[in-house]
Amino acid sequence: MASEPSTATPRSFLAASATALGITLLATQGVPPAEAADASIRPFKVHISDQALSDMRQRIQMTRWPDRETVNDASQGAQLAKLKPLVAYWGSGYNWRRAEAKLNSYAQFITKIDGVDIHFIHVKSKHPNAMPMIISHGWPGSVFEQIKLIGPLTDPVAYGGKAEDAFDVVIPSLPGFGFSGKPTEQGWGSDRIGRAWDVLMKRIGYTQYVAQGGDWGAGIVTAMARQAPSGLRAIHTNLPAVVSNDIGAALGGAPIPAGFSPKERAAVEDFRNYLRKGGLTYLEMMGARPQAVGYGITDSPAGLAGWMLVHGGFDKWSYGADPRQSPTRDDVLDNFSLYWLTNTATSAARIYWEHRGQSLVSSTLQKTNTISVPVAITAFPDEVIRAQESWARRAFPSLIYFHEADRGGHFAMWEHPELFASELRAAFKSVRAGTRAADAR
Amino acid sequence: MEDHIMSPLSRRTLLATSAAAGVGLAALSEATLATSIAGGGADAIRPFRIAFSDAELADLRRRVQATKFPERETIPELRDRPYDGQRFNQGVPLATMQKLAQYWATEYDWRKSESRLNKFPQFMTAIDGLDFHFVHVRSRHENALPMVLVHGWPGSFIELLKLVDPLVNPTAHGGTAADAFHVVIPSMAGYGFSGKPSTAGWGPERMARAFVVLMKRLGYDRFVAQGGDWGALIVDLMGIDAPPELMGIHSNMPRVVPAEIDKAAFAQAPAPAGLTGEERQAYDRIKFFYAKGLSYAQEMAVRPQTLYGIQDSPIGLAAWMLDHDSRSLELIARVFDGVPEGLTRDDVLENITMTWLTGTGVSSARLYAENKFAFFSPSANVKVPAAASVFPDEIFTVSRAWAERAYPKLIHFNRLPKGGHFAAWEQPELLIQELRTAFRSLRGAA
Numbered sequence: 001m002a003s004e005p006s007t008a009t010p011r012s013f014l015a016a017s018a019t020a021l022g023i024t025l026l027a028t029q030g031v032p033p034a035e036a037a038d039a040s041i042r043p044f045k046v047h048i049s050d051q052a053l054s055d056m057r058q059r060i061q062m063t064r065w066p067d068r069e070t071v072n073d074a075s076q077g078a079q080l081a082k083l084k085p086l087v088a089y090w091g092s093g094y095n096w097r098r099a100e101a102k103l104n105s106y107a108q109f110i111t112k113i114d115g116v117d118i119h120f121i122h123v124k125s126k127h128p129n130a131m132p133m134i135i136s137h138g139w140p141g142s143v144f145e146q147i148k149l150i151g152p153l154t155d156p157v158a159y160g161g162k163a164e165d166a167f168d169v170v171i172p173s174l175p176g177f178g179f180s181g182k183p184t185e186q187g188w189g190s191d192r193i194g195r196a197w198d199v200l201m202k203r204i205g206y207t208q209y210v211a212q213g214g215d216w217g218a219g220i221v222t223a224m225a226r227q228a229p230s231g232l233r234a235i236h237t238n239l240p241a242v243v244s245n246d247i248g249a250a251l252g253g254a255p256i257p258a259g260f261s262p263k264e265r266a267a268v269e270d271f272r273n274y275l276r277k278g279g280l281t282y283l284e285m286m287g288a289r290p291q292a293v294g295y296g297i298t299d300s301p302a303g304l305a306g307w308m309l310v311h312g313g314f315d316k317w318s319y320g321a322d323p324r325q326s327p328t329r330d331d332v333l334d335n336f337s338l339y340w341l342t343n344t345a346t347s348a349a350r351i352y353w354e355h356r357g358q359s360l361v362s363s364t365l366q367k368t369n370t371i372s373v374p375v376a377i378t379a380f381p382d383e384v385i386r387a388q389e390s391w392a393r394r395a396f397p398s399l400i401y402f403h404e405a406d407r408g409g410h411f412a413m414w415e416h417p418e419l420f421a422s423e424l425r426a427a428f429k430s431v432r433a434g435t436r437a438a439d440a441r
Numbered sequence: 442m443e444d445h446i447m448s449p450l451s452r453r454t455l456l457a458t459s460a461a462a463g464v465g466l467a468a469l470s471e472a473t474l475a476t477s478i479a480g481g482g483a484d485a486i487r488p489f490r491i492a493f494s495d496a497e498l499a500d501l502r503r504r505v506q507a508t509k510f511p512e513r514e515t516i517p518e519l520r521d522r523p524y525d526g527q528r529f530n531q532g533v534p535l536a537t538m539q540k541l542a543q544y545w546a547t548e549y550d551w552r553k554s555e556s557r558l559n560k561f562p563q564f565m566t567a568i569d570g571l572d573f574h575f576v577h578v579r580s581r582h583e584n585a586l587p588m589v590l591v592h593g594w595p596g597s598f599i600e601l602l603k604l605v606d607p608l609v610n611p612t613a614h615g616g617t618a619a620d621a622f623h624v625v626i627p628s629m630a631g632y633g634f635s636g637k638p639s640t641a642g643w644g645p646e647r648m649a650r651a652f653v654v655l656m657k658r659l660g661y662d663r664f665v666a667q668g669g670d671w672g673a674l675i676v677d678l679m680g681i682d683a684p685p686e687l688m689g690i691h692s693n694m695p696r697v698v699p700a701e702i703d704k705a706a707f708a709q710a711p712a713p714a715g716l717t718g719e720e721r722q723a724y725d726r727i728k729f730f731y732a733k734g735l736s737y738a739q740e741m742a743v744r745p746q747t748l749y750g751i752q753d754s755p756i757g758l759a760a761w762m763l764d765h766d767s768r769s770l771e772l773i774a775r776v777f778d779g780v781p782e783g784l785t786r787d788d789v790l791e792n793i794t795m796t797w798l799t800g801t802g803v804s805s806a807r808l809y810a811e812n813k814f815a816f817f818s819p820s821a822n823v824k825v826p827a828a829a830s831v832f833p834d835e836i837f838t839v840s841r842a843w844a845e846r847a848y849p850k851l852i853h854f855n856r857l858p859k860g861g862h863f864a865a866w867e868q869p870e871l872l873i874q875e876l877r878t879a880f881r882s883l884r885g886a887a
Contacts, residue, residue, distance in 0.1 A: 064753045064800070070639060070640050070641045071641055076746035079746070083749070185515055281739050281744060285737070285739070292532035293532075295511065296753070296758065304750065306749030310747045345511065346511030
């Protein structure tokens with residue numbers, strides 16, 4: 001296929017030939033032809049080779065399992081009795097080609113920014129005044145988290161909204177994730193990714209845009225808000241950096257600040273318990289030694305799945321037992337397969353290393369008081385930390401929108417895409433008026 | 442007899458084969474194993490030999506050869522840097538893992554390891570409902586001192602085997618008959634050929650009690666105990682409990698850091714006032730470990746079941762085991778670079794291969810989840826006579842003053858010129874000399 005860029009090919013080749021002593025192939029990675037100043041945007045379609053898929057299936061079928069956990073809950077990690085049927089389905093009934101078709105039903109592109117190939121989905125609304133928005137995923141997510149959001153955002157009329165709610169959406173894969181390139185040098189943290197996203201939006205031709213992110217995406221949009229590139233009209237985040245130093249101390253065991261309401265106290269206490277039970281240990285692990293955990297999750301599909309399911313965002317996920325639940329079993333396996341087939345388990349883990357010792361949710365470390373770009377926040381009740389409005393007001397002097405959704409967790413847009421889309425419409429409504437005025441001038 | 446010996450092995454073989462066929466394993470419960478070997482009474486001691494099938498070895502080799510590797514780490518090895526524990530800041534470098542994989546798949550021969558290991562008399566016995574595997578070698582010298590030696594993670598009984606002959610047969614190794622020991626080396630619960638606990642509760646304190654039972658069952662009613670890593674904690678707990686049979690302990694990772702110092706280091710606080718030069722150095726090492734080196738232990742402590750990857754991927758297991766402490770990682774990286782060290786490539790792979798073949802990656806990790814004690818700092822004073830050997834490349838070093846506080850009956854304290862976390866494996870001659878010296882004063886009482 002002529003339209004298929006070369007980036008897909010080495011990966012498929014890599015995955016397939018790892019079956020042989022796949023040791024020397026890696027040298028070919030990350031050394032693209034010299035085209036330093038190349039600002040071209042190349043169309044991209046995903047095509048994983050049959051060989052890579054059969055290799056994945058074969059590895060899944062040969063999984064060597066540990067014994068069952070020694071407790072009767074998920075406190076030691078993904079439970080064997082739940083993980084095994086999921087992985088068994090992954091190796092039998094699951095069909096990657098459907099995921100591939102889903103991705104390929106959207107216009108995808110690759111462009112090189114700051115030396116790294118960036119993969120992105122770009123969907124323009126048919127409505128002329130649509131607001132451009134760049135949406136950043138996090139870990140252990142990918143662009144698959146955001147696909148269900150594309151329809152409601154770009155075609156609001158079909159989803160109970162109005163034409164003036166429309167967005168053009170740009171959904172990049174983070175460096176080291178999915179079909180983006182893998183950084184070969186250190187330094188690709190939120191600040192650098194944030195600068196790259198501004199380059200991307202302007203390269204596409206958007207001079208005025210908004211940015212959205214949760215998880216690492218939250219760190220990235222917060223970085224963008226600090227950087228305040230011209231044309232960045234506002235950001236929206238569903239994992240806002242609202243933990244002040246006194247809340248941080250309370251999370252570490254100090255008394256909860258006086259004057260906190262019962263609801264605020266409960267939010268602190270719940271997050272404190274989450275931390276005490278080791279809820280962020282995966283983060284410490286990848287922050288300290290991404291290569292230690294990386295080899296096992298790169299070589300074992302079950303290892304990858306078990307490692308990703310440790311994330312608190314999956315705490316209420318039913319492993320497909322409830323077929324109406326989003327993400328579905330197939331959605332989650334699309335996401336795991338993407339990490340597997342692009343061999344990005346370790347490269348993605350390194351984003352934690354890049355930010356070791358820093359906290360995404362600390363208002364001090366994220367320097368939120370320096371931000372003047374308008375900030376919109378939606379707090380979801382099952383997020384690992386429930387941001388409170390008073391905390392948000394204290395952290396973000398430029399807060400333009402705060403709303404507590406009545407349902408949803410860490411993967412809110414994956415779980416409730418229409419609800420999430422309506423949040424984004426409401427969040428950016430006031431910014432839109434300003435954009436039009438600016439455009440008119 | 443023979444079928445009793447073989448049954449755990451055939452079970453393992455069956456497990457591995459059925460895993461390869463993608464068949465579920467849950468049906469083959471520990472209960473099946475227990476029933477098949479319960480023949481000789483609760484206290485029976487059964488001889489044991491290691492014998493993995495060709496199919497298991499072929500499966501391992503195939504997996505190693507088919508390894509899917511990540512790309513190289515994004516920070517190059519700092520070649521001009523001294524080996525100071527800060528050389529590999531993202532974990533095990535790809536180059537080391539590739540060299541290890543190459544050697545593992547093409548040159549390493551488990552059958553040689555197996556026959557070497559089977560030269561040591563090995564046994565199984567059930568204690569407190571769990572099968573324990575152990576090596577037991579009696580000295581021909583009649584006044585030999587019985588000693589139980591306890592390994593740690595990511596080690597195994599294998600890390601202690603270089604000590605055996607010099608300890609039981611000192612006259613052939615530069616010692617005198619008066620230096621002789623009877624040696625007992627158990628595998629911890631969930632490690633090696635010991636049983637895997639299927640329910641919570643097998644923490645270090647329970648093993649400390651189990652190993653006293655083991656020694657008594659072998660007829661030793663006066664003995665000493667030795668340990669490093671988890672073994673150091675276990676022998677400390679034995680010494681705190683101080684059963685009448687226990688004459689003394691020796692630790693090569695003496696957990697004698699005063700609690701307030703340990704806490705300050707954990708909090709990354711500036712060094713407390715009043716530390717001597719060597720204590721200050723120790724403080725900096727502990728602080729470094731808490732900042733950069735603790736995560737593997739935390740991961741296993743809170744989410745051992747998340748590590749499916751080390752059960753399913755030999756290279757995943759090897760990397761996880763190599764990334765224990767930064768100085769032993771540097772040492773092993775040098776070994777695979779061809780630099781002669783106290784460990785060989787075969788030493789390293791023998792331990793990893795044994796862990797792979799026994800399928801104990803996750804079950805051994807669970808000990809971290811069971812543990813309620815500090816790694817470096819005593820929970821109470823050791824009541825029995827205690828000896829400490831301090832190796833310079835251990836995760837942390839300690840001062841004699843600290844040792845005297847935690848071990849009020851300190852009978853021996855020495856700083857060694859060379860060696861690290863795996864002292865028995867890496868510098869056996871030094872440790873043997875330490876053990877002979879340390880326990881000399883207790884022998885009269887035996």
